[in-house]
Amino acid sequence: MKKFVLIVVAVVCGLVLFDFAKADFMADKYYGVFIGISKEDGMKLNNYEVLVLEPTEYDKDDIKKLHEKNKKIYAYLNIGSLENYRPYYEEFKDKTLGTYENWEDEYWMDVSDKNWQNLIVDELGKSIVDKGFDGFFIDNCDVYYQFPEEKIFDGLCLILKGIQKYNLYTIINGGDTFVRKCIDEKIAKEMFDGVNQECVFTSIDFENKKYGKKSAKDREYFIQYLNKAKMDGLKVFLTEYGADIRTLQEIERYCKDNGFHWYNARNLELK
Numbered sequence: 001m002k003k004f005v006l007i008v009v010a011v012v013c014g015l016v017l018f019d020f021a022k023a024d025f026m027a028d029k030y031y032g033v034f035i036g037i038s039k040e041d042g043m044k045l046n047n048y049e050v051l052v053l054e055p056t057e058y059d060k061d062d063i064k065k066l067h068e069k070n071k072k073i074y075a076y077l078n079i080g081s082l083e084n085y086r087p088y089y090e091e092f093k094d095k096t097l098g099t100y101e102n103w104e105d106e107y108w109m110d111v112s113d114k115n116w117q118n119l120i121v122d123e124l125g126k127s128i129v130d131k132g133f134d135g136f137f138i139d140n141c142d143v144y145y146q147f148p149e150e151k152i153f154d155g156l157c158l159i160l161k162g163i164q165k166y167n168l169y170t171i172i173n174g175g176d177t178f179v180r181k182c183i184d185e186k187i188a189k190e191m192f193d194g195v196n197q198e199c200v201f202t203s204i205d206f207e208n209k210k211y212g213k214k215s216a217k218d219r220e221y222f223i224q225y226l227n228k229a230k231m232d233g234l235k236v237f238l239t240e241y242g243a244d245i246r247t248l249q250e251i252e253r254y255c256k257d258n259g260f261h262w263y264n265a266r267n268l269e270l271k
Helices: 002-026 060-068 089-095 114-131 150-166 176-184 216-231 245-258
Strands: 031-033 050-053 072-078 081-083 096-099 106-109 135-139 169-173 194-198 202-205 210-213 235-241 261-265
Touching: 031 261, 060 072, 060 114, 072 081, 072 114, 081 089, 089 096, 089 106, 089 114, 114 150, 150 169, 150 176, 169 235, 176 194, 176 216, 194 216, 202 235, 216 235, 216 245, 235 245, 245 261
Parallel strands: 031 050, 050 072, 072 135, 135 169, 169 194, 194 235, 235 261
Antiparallel strands: 081 106, 096 106, 202 210
16 A cells, blocks of 8 residues: 555656646747846746846846856836835835835835936936846836826836837837826836836746636636737737746737747745
8 A cells, every 4th residue: 555655656756747847838939037046046037038036136247247158138116115134225215105015125115206217217227227128128117007097197107218228129018098098198108118018828826835826707707918019019918927837828929929029937035
């Protein structure tokens, strides 16, 4: 009996490992989001043409070495919220608007604040450019969904227009409410070149730290949104979390049919 149980366990483990290997084989190797990865591991990334990285982890020489591998490197830039581990946290904590659900170290930011705008554009943005990054990966324009006020919309627009002076490719991560308004007002392409949408096909259970499938209703909403972005001439990327083999097949078909690129992250930390 014990021998039989061991055989069953070995078979199950083998199937799990096979699923992981198959998932890696199926993955779109064009694009990967690794903002939680260490510098040491980041420098070893060889399987992707486009990488999204946390810019504070890398210097100019690091980016040059990645470019020598024919990589395009996009810098993560959080314009809509404030993390408590950033060196400028104490300076701006009084300008926050509220806590960020599921992210205990983060707070929604009043993007209408001029000093915040200057920090993003003239300090953080310039540092990214000086290091040689190819583009910006902009996060948390969802602040406009959380606080749908004109001053918040206008603040985001001012920041995005401000960094355009650097002439780098700009991708908006999430922020569908903001992006939809920009498209409707015909100003989207003045400020960004593409969108990345997380969890079109997958879902995240933050409490139990598990990944699942998106409901059909929610998936259809994002599919319509991404079609709207595509029709406006924006490039489209997807980031999914812990997708199983069947879901990966759906993602692959969908992205292939639409000319999109996608990345299936193994964990929420994007390591």
